[in-house]
Amino acid sequence: MAVQDATSEVLVDTLERSLRNRRIAKHVGIFLTLTLLWELGSRMGWLDPLFYPRPSNIIRSFWLIYFQNANVWFHLYSTISLVIIGWVLGSMLGIGLGALVGFNTVIRRFLKPYVIVLEATPRIAVAPLLIAALGFGVNSKLAIIMLVCFFAPFINTLSGVINVNEERLELFRSMRASKTQILRKLVLPDAIPVIMAGERLALTAALSGALVAEFIQRDKGIGSLILVYTRNLNMASAFACIFTLTIIGFLIFKGMEKLDHYIAYWKYEGGRERMSSKRKRTMVEP
Amino acid sequence: MSVSDQPIPLSGRILDIGVRFLPHFVLFAVIIGAWEISVATGLITSIIIPRPSAIWSAIVELYITEGTIYRHFFITLTEAVVGFAIGAGVAVSLAIASSLWDPFRRYVTPYAVVLNVTPGIALTPVIIAWFGYGMGSKIALAAIISFFPIFVNTLTGLVQVDEDREELFNSLGASNVQVFRKLRAPAALPLMFAGFKIGLTTALIGAVVAEFAQATDGVGVLMSRFSFQLNMAASLATLLSMTVIGLILFYSMEFLDDRIVFWRRESRRAAASRARARTWAAQAKK
Amino acid sequence: QDTVISVIKPTPRSAVFFPLVVGEALGYFEDEGITVNLLPSDTSIPYVAFIQNGQADLAMLDPNETINAINAGANINTVYEVMQNAPEGIAVLAGGEYTSMDDLVGTTVGLVSDRDRAFLQAALDITGHSIDDVQTVVLGESGPTLAAAIRDGNVSAISGSVFDWAALVANGIEIDTVTPEELLASPANTLAMNADMIEEKREAMEGFFRAWSKGMHVGATNPDAVEAMLRAAVPEEWEVEAAGMGLFQGVLPMNISTTERMGDLQADVWTSVQPRMLSSGAIKNVVDVSTFLNDTYIDAANDFDKAQVEAAAAAWLEAN
Amino acid sequence: MVKHEQSMAAAGDVVVSGLNVGKTFAAGTVVALENANFDIKRGSFVSLVGPSGCGKSTLLRLVSGLIEPTSGEIEVHGTPVNGPRADISMMFQKATLLDWRTSLENVLLPTEINGTPSKADKNRALDLLKLVGLEDFAFSFPAQLSGGMQQRVALARLLQTGADILLLDEPFGALDEFTREHLNTELMRIVAEVRATAIFVTHNITEAIFLADQVVVMTSRPGRMAKIINVDLERPRPLSIQTSVEFNKLVEDVRETLGAV
Amino acid sequence: MVKHEQSMAAAGDVVVSGLNVGKTFAAGTVVALENANFDIKRGSFVSLVGPSGCGKSTLLRLVSGLIEPTSGEIEVHGTPVNGPRADISMMFQKATLLDWRTSLENVLLPTEINGTPSKADKNRALDLLKLVGLEDFAFSFPAQLSGGMQQRVALARLLQTGADILLLDEPFGALDEFTREHLNTELMRIVAEVRATAIFVTHNITEAIFLADQVVVMTSRPGRMAKIINVDLERPRPLSIQTSVEFNKLVEDVRETLGAV
Ligand SMILES: Nc1ncnc2c1ncn2[C@@H]1O[C@H](COP(=O)(O)OP(=O)(O)OP(=O)(O)O)[C@@H](O)[C@H]1O
Ligand SMILES: Nc1ncnc2c1ncn2[C@@H]1O[C@H](COP(=O)(O)OP(=O)(O)OP(=O)(O)O)[C@@H](O)[C@H]1O
Ligand SMILES: [Mg+2]
């Protein structure tokens, strides 16, 4: 039942292989050629400049919005802080609810139909409703972000708790462990990797949620800036904003990977070695 | 790592369902009752949460007496399905090409990853600019954001085949085409369908979000209109139609998954087993 | 401690409503002890609800919305007219085959948003047609979509507003308007507030509108200063020089009152537009304008030394 | 061992005893174990051998108190079993280590569950890891160990409980033949060293005889104790004993019982 | 069997032979197999026994043509091996059946890979399923079969290829002891019936001897053939032969070789 990020090892593996030393030059070459063709196409009038801004203009826009006018920072700050706060709150809610439901079979049974309905509804679509109901401001934006990002941690925590290994459970019971000990020493640590997978999805969803919220509540944020630019037919700057989001998305991806290495250390060779020597030190010193 | 989710079984005899769901109905009735009373007594403002009875009359009006929802319903459904079909078609073709041809995979991967880390939602204004005001832009956004999970899952399924099975095929002297047709393709089906299910959900989100941004018809724009008129009851009734679309899409895919990837579930296996025995008997008679 | 005035309106700070930017640049809002909290929102948000439940102090409404809200029993007053002529209009490609409303019959007309349908309907009514004589399609606010639709002839005309075609013009798409004269004389983007708050918020509101009016006055007397202020405050509109300029020139006259008192409420115009709105179905009932037009702040809003404002603007331009 | 056949233990010596023990599952439709009677002497090593599904695991789980018998009664140290107890400890076919804990921390788990481990507990855990030959891997995580090493950690954890009755359910069944043979030899040495009573489940006849003082042969449908065979081979036993004539007689005996019933 | 020790086959009888065969992996850093010389007679059953990593699977894969030797040469039926060939067929520890095919369709896979199966092919597949005792499960899917039954299907598939040289890499290693013993007996019967030459890899000494005409004992680091032991026990062999004195002598011999080197 758990949901997982759609970034497969196969892809990451291929990516790493394709970005290896000599190959990266080839990739950059291809990329530059494509960009140049685009630029040329635009200059020669093959590409409609209304829709396809020139790469050179996009670069200029980057310069403008980041340095010359420096107007993007304010919006970036707004979006990112909102995403992080909403993500933390939403996933706390999700994990808490998931654990609660996971442990209580009665609640679980009664909640199931609602979960199915919630799962089938495009949750992001509730955004206009929430803004209308909760009014303008940070609250309704946060509510949207929480709504879109609570689900993955919820489902994954739930499945982590439910799918606890039978044999390990038997081991704990044979050692006469209490319910809280089983929860603390077995169920929660065991569920961490799958919860982390949910968290990664949640953070990505949070960014999308923030954007939709900003499309509707246009006071600030990258989403609203993109709208201003497209409205003004300034596609180059709209693209600069979108590429900014690509970078943020990439940072989220990498950041969550790091976090996973740190929290679910036992899944990774490097993490195991790090913790192994760390525990040795703490054991030997005192 | 790849995407997966387990199907929710939808079987059971009518009587059985009646008995099993009775407590659920009771609980549902209690919740609705409490809700109605708290709105009626002013405990909750009806602007934020309308009365269940108001929602019910909105449902009756939209779905039965006026029937206005259906046009929008089918438009959104079409957008999601066509978008999904295009996204899935491109994703599966690219995944097949990538699995067969390693250099291709290396050159496609970086772009697929870039597309993945960019929040698809952010492209909404640009997509509308590019594909215009008709259904095209909704379909395009649906296709773009459903592309990645399908691509990744299919590629993973095609590439990560069991090594022992691969060795078996090699030892039998199978050609590449045979390995693909008889091993890789069927082995990839379960993951591919898991990707399809996620892709369908995201396609619906894409269609609805694009409708929020701009549309003449569709449940997304209908919902915006209702919430603009502060008609929260009708707005929620429209949201319900999105849930229905979501459920229709999910269970249709579930149905296909169940028949095509029949070997995962006992009941389907037994049916397939009987069918093949019959075919054999028929052929033997000839 | 400044008083916060929250205003819900469709756009963030922009040339479109430059008096706000000017007032802020010259510190007039500050002088009045006011901080403006802008709540730019998609038009799918029910603005009226926001002033009713206190989320916003002022809401920028169309006449349609205003009358509909009054009809729905909302307890609101319209207190200031930001624009006294409709920025709305119906645009066609300059030098193209469509040159009047009559030409549009039987064609597809683009709407920038749902709200523009009422305006198109009124325009068709006045010229002796009906909304059923044309096909409509919502184009959305995306500049390229609008541009391509009209340039490529997918729509014969676009029903939208000055701001929408400023960007088109800047991108080399020349347009003409075929808007019936009668429709131009219409209040637009008026500010409304909760009627119960009129006295309670008097001081702050008077200050707010005074600062706004001062901004308007700078626009009337020193457009160069306004332009410079806009370049500094909303650089994103000026990244493409021609677009910025086009927009500014388009909206400059819209933001300058034609009445004696700036921002004054034109009761006769409100009365005269209603039958048309009624016949086109945009509103359900005609409303007596005295029930919601409330000019109690207008005198205070105009109570300032114009020469001083002109001097301040000139000084600002000098300094920056 | 099996009461109705031969009673060979004085009352004082018996640490585990069962009287007419039966267990059914699925509301009585599956009879996992029927009418089992047994006495196990202090310090003895008992092997349970029998085909899949004959109730070996069920018997072990009954003794450990993880499940309750449907009929009959089990006594340990003279008191009826009614739940997991401190003087009994169990080990499974899979190592069931916790991936996020080092070997040492895994071994310390039973102690942690009874309270905060003291310095002495930690030293004992380290000693046990030495006993199973893993002193160099105290700070390694399970994923860094081979299957055989993981089972050694599980064995150390079993001993850390301090229980004097050890229940082993095919502990090395998932390992390859040579590793298994090696670990069996170690197990024999360690169990003797800590003077524990052991009940050992296996499918492997040779292994069952090699380790045990008594071999209980079980048959299935319904699960029953078919025969108890005393293994009177001197200890310590070298591996080569497996090719001796006496040993092979015992093998024949067990095989016959399995085939016959 | 091992040339430099004893040459026991006339040239005409030899179906598989290796001369100084060596294989390294990881650019020569891992020596999987060193200097292997062997001749295998038509119709003989050869067991390869040795610890994990001694190169048993590597040797099998070399013979099957799945990998190429780093040095030396392998000949089958007098021609050098350079790729998978029709007269050799291989079976693995896992059944590696295709989940989406019935038993019958799985058995037909090798035929399909060579072309469209004819009516006769299908009947042959059914016969083979009968031979392995699965005639009632021809239309069952792998998930509906037990582990042992899955291996039987794999065995039928192996025979369906029509190859007369069968390579078996721990084919029943993942099954429990009793099932394994049973399948070994069947395997012996079937291989004799189809008159195939078999090379059988196992960790289990008893099993290796029980099945084989010759047991090749391998040792590791680097992988080498340490000794070849002829098993001169009469056939058919009942299970009870395992407790006989001659048999246990052979066990001792193998164990010594494994321990000594
Ligand atoms: N929880 C349970 N519910 C229902 N039936 C059970 C349960 N546990 C065991 N059984 C049944 O009881 C019988 C004995 O099972 P048990 O696990 O004790 O066998 P075993 O001898 O340990 O087999 P194996 O050698 O395969 O481990 C089997 O038929 C099994 O299916
Ligand atoms: N593809 C490979 N790449 C690198 N090393 C390999 C490869 N295949 C095998 N080896 C190495 O070659 C040696 C022999 O491996 P092989 O699989 O033949 O052993 P084995 O006797 O079959 O062991 P087991 O009993 O565990 O199956 C081992 O050290 C192994 O690590
Ligand atoms: Mg068992």
Ligand SMILES: [Mg+2]
């Ligand atoms: Mg091997």
